[in-house]
Amino acid sequence: MRKQPRQERSRQMVERIVAAGREVLVERGYDGFSTNHVATAAGISPGSLYQYFPNKAAILDEVVDRYVAESAEQVTSAMSDRITALGPDLVRDVADALVAVLEADRALLRVVAEELPLARSRARLTALERQVREVSTAYLAARPDLHRRPPAAAAWVMVLAIENLAVRWVLDQPAAVSRDQLLDETVALVSGYLVS
Amino acid sequence: MRKQPRQERSRQMVERIVAAGREVLVERGYDGFSTNHVATAAGISPGSLYQYFPNKAAILDEVVDRYVAESAEQVTSAMSDRITALGPDLVRDVADALVAVLEADRALLRVVAEELPLARSRARLTALERQVREVSTAYLAARPDLHRRPPAAAAWVMVLAIENLAVRWVLDQPAAVSRDQLLDETVALVSGYLVS
DNA sequence: TTGTGACGCGAGTATTTGCTCGCATACAAT
DNA sequence: ATTGTATGCGAGCAAATACTCGCGTCACAA
16 A cells, blocks of 8 residues: 555545445456446546555455455354364354355456456455464364365365355356255265265 | 458458457456557558457457357266266366366466456357256266255256266365365265265 | 459547546635 | 635646558468
């Protein structure tokens, strides 16, 4: 950020910029995300953007960061209460929470998941994945009696599988799989895998 | 295509354009994929591009179409011989073939999988997914004695899971999972899932 | 050999882009 | 009130972009 907003007025402007950025990103896609469009959508002048953001990418980063952060928070909070028991219930609830978060703004999810070339957005996601993976690995390693897979590899497989199924289900809305069915199959996938 | 190349000379030029397009896409990414760059890389003039391609997107489409088509062919040929028995061996061999194909050009895979905003490329991939899914669904429906999942949903889950694990393994090269391990876990995931 | 159309060129155009800079205004402190 | 600073404006620049067009060159059929 190029300058710190000191007055309330300018703090609101930063918010307006980020909100407009999100809006433009959803409505015009990654290719249509231009500084002039964002400025227009925010009802401000192009020059004002650059008071607080060094360049176009910074605006995009902020938009994506906020989206990923708020989504991550929802999911991790669904996990945090119940780390003690990695059972079918937890898997189902986490998958449920994940799907719910992704459903909240499908249009934005589509752009972020399918268009953004930014290494930045992947970095944020990867960090979340790693965090979940480490917790899972630790649990699997502590309870070898409950499964028959190598902990590290199994955690990697499960996290990616659950995440990807949820994302693709929300984006593609396959007719053959209802929402409940998705959760059922996710649970079956994980539990069947762990004991095989 | 705007004009059909009639002479050998012009047919070679089309090939040069597509090859240069692939090269530019890999080296400069989606954002750097400009008509001028492609023309330069092909050693031709910008005007010559537009003799055979109506616009920039058409060049990109051709590059991606060829990549997806040639990859799809490799995978489907690994399946076609053995459709009769959807067992652990087949799963492992298909996953193996898939990983091999994806490994062949990681740089291009990265751009196609993580940058391209084209609905076009997803459409091609989705078609392949659907094809594999239908074969799997038919098999699962014909052999209800071998598993306990709803065929259509199970096929959807398996195809996406296998595909995504392979792609992410090739792109991320996780230290915790060797190539053999990936295949082992994939087989375990599928077989454990089907009987649970 | 010659004529005709396919071919290729590359300077050029119109547009869009990210971004700047000089200036006017709003605010806070004295 | 006055002064200093934070804020915002918007015309406009330099660069890049997708794409065109008139002209020369080439291959091939007659």
